[in-house]
Amino acid sequence: MEPFVHDQLRKLNLDPHRPLIVTDADEVLTYFISGLERFLSRNGYWLDLKNFAITGNIRKQGSNEVSSREQVQGLLADFFITDTELLDPVDGAADALNALARRAQIIVLSNVPLEAQDARQRWLRKHGMDFPLVANAGSKGLPLRYLSQQIVAPMFFLDDLPPHIDAVAEHASQVWRLHFIADKRLASFASPAQNSHFHTSHWPDAQNFIGGKLEESGY
Ligand SMILES: [Mg+2]
Numbered sequence: 001m002e003p004f005v006h007d008q009l010r011k012l013n014l015d016p017h018r019p020l021i022v023t024d025a026d027e028v029l030t031y032f033i034s035g036l037e038r039f040l041s042r043n044g045y046w047l048d049l050k051n052f053a054i055t056g057n058i059r060k061q062g063s064n065e066v067s068s069r070e071q072v073q074g075l076l077a078d079f080f081i082t083d084t085e086l087l088d089p090v091d092g093a094a095d096a097l098n099a100l101a102r103r104a105q106i107i108v109l110s111n112v113p114l115e116a117q118d119a120r121q122r123w124l125r126k127h128g129m130d131f132p133l134v135a136n137a138g139s140k141g142l143p144l145r146y147l148s149q150q151i152v153a154p155m156f157f158l159d160d161l162p163p164h165i166d167a168v169a170e171h172a173s174q175v176w177r178l179h180f181i182a183d184k185r186l187a188s189f190a191s192p193a194q195n196s197h198f199h200t201s202h203w204p205d206a207q208n209f210i211g212g213k214l215e216e217s218g219y
Pocket residue numbers: 024025026027028159160161
């Protein structure tokens with residue numbers, strides 16, 4: 001785990017006896033792909049969404065030339081700087097999280113670049129999801145292991161990317177893992193992550209799953 005991630009996690013004021021929900025942001029709280037498509041269209045590109053990938057699917061308008069990995073990295077870096085606050089919130093996310101916040105602690109663990117961390121926190125506040133944001137980089141396995149060592153109550157993890165679900169299964173196996181993909185086109189390309197306990201694109205379903213598990217364990 002990167003030292004700057006560890007620093008942020010250490011400063012969270014967590015109650016060890018209260019359940020903890022750790023949610024990803026992009027494609028769980030934000031409609032990331034549709035926001036990216038708006039950005040690309042403004043900048044002369046389009047997303048040829050034909051599988052669960054961004055690299056290899058961004059094309060130049062007109063020539064339809066596929067952008068290289070380096071070009072895609074540059075576009076994504078610019079996108080986070082200019083459009084982080086322009087993303088649409090996922091339907092029902094704020095309602096579900098605010099209802100769950102009466103029974104659990106909530107933090108947002110997002111692989112947002114550090115330059116866009118403040119913008120993302122403002123976005124969360126603006127859209128009624130004023131929960132602590134931790135900017136992560138790379139795998140989410142070790143951050144979840146660190147958090148699970150602080151908490152003696154049920155924990156939940158939501159992400160759209162199977163590698164993160166797998167890493168949490170490996171490093172913090174007791175955490176309930178929800179595979180959540182907001183964009184219905186993306187969801188149609190991805191089968192439920194093997195290491196997830198629940199798969200959905202709808203916040204009310206995620207809320208019910210989490211609520212049910214809390215009840216089962218007496219919370
Ligand atoms: Mg995501």
